[in-house]
Amino acid sequence: MSSSLRQWFARVLVLTQLINGALCWGKEGHYTVCKIAESYFEEETVAAVKKLLPKSADGDLASVCSWPDEIKHHWQWRWTSPLHYVDTPDYRCNYEYCRDCHDTHKNQDRCVTGAIFNYTMQLMSASENSDTTVHYNLTEALMFLSHFIGDIHQPLHVGFLGDEGGNTITVRWYRRKTNLHHVWDNMIIESALKTYYNKSLPLMIEALQANLTVQSYFLYEAPVPVCL
Numbered sequence: 001m002s003s004s005l006r007q008w009f010a011r012v013l014v015l016t017q018l019i020n021g022a023l024c025w026g027k028e029g030h031y032t033v034c035k036i037a038e039s040y041f042e043e044e045t046v047a048a049v050k051k052l053l054p055k056s057a058d059g060d061l062a063s064v065c066s067w068p069d070e071i072k073h074h075w076q077w078r079w080t081s082p083l084h085y086v087d088t089p090d091y092r093c094n095y096e097y098c099r100d101c102h103d104t105h106k107n108q109d110r111c112v113t114g115a116i117f118n119y120t121m122q123l124m125s126a127s128e129n130s131d132t133t134v135h136y137n138l139t140e141a142l143m144f145l146s147h148f149i150g151d152i153h154q155p156l157h158v159g160f161l162g163d164e165g166g167n168t169i170t171v172r173w174y175r176r177k178t179n180l181h182h183v184w185d186n187m188i189i190e191s192a193l194k195t196y197y198n199k200s201l202p203l204m205i206e207a208l209q210a211n212l213t214v215q216s217y218f219l220y221e222a223p224v225p226v227c228l
């Protein structure tokens with residue numbers, strides 16, 4: 001399980017980067033990101049992921065990739081809301097973990113990059129050392145990680161504090177009045193589905209897959225973030 005799961009993390013990272021800019025991340029966006037990643041799983045990876053998935057997923061990771069969005073408004077999961085994005089100071093076109101990765105109460109590590117790091121570590125440590133004394137909920141860790149990897153590639157999930165990642169910027173998308181964040185999350189994909197794919201998500205996924213050029217990928221060992 002360890003090597004296949006490791007490879008899978010690396011692949012999801014690379015694949016989501018490859019399709020960055022083409023997708024947005026409402027339910028369809030997350031489903032698409034995970035479905036494409038799944039198509040690159042090796043047999044061993046399929047088995048490792050299946051073992052962790054809840055029964056309701058019926059062996060399909062993509063079907064639970066929106067789970068973190070579905071639960072984030074329930075009171076017991078409200079703490080996870082800041083984990084879906086990270087904002088930087090306005091017009092500062094760089095990102096610094098220690099400056100930017102916190103929730104509105106300044107709790108450090110409560111942002112999308114902190115969450116990706118945390119859930120990756122949970123899955124890695126469990127796969128490397130099965131008799132670890134710390135028992136994480138690896139099913140939740142897998143569903144969170146798959147979701148947050150998608151979120152971080154939605155451009156406005158890494159946006160500016162002042163406009164709340166485009167949420168306070170009112171725009172018109174064709175005839176509908178909405179905000180810029182929502183356009184990226186849902187409306188671009190909705191329009192693309194309607195205009196180019198006869199409202200068929202499988203057709204759109206197939207077209208995106210055909211345009212992907214997967215070259216080599218490697219496992220990037222991120223340094224442990226330490227904020228003084």
Ligand SMILES: [Zn+2]
Nearest residue numbers: 068069084151
């Ligand atoms: Zn999200």
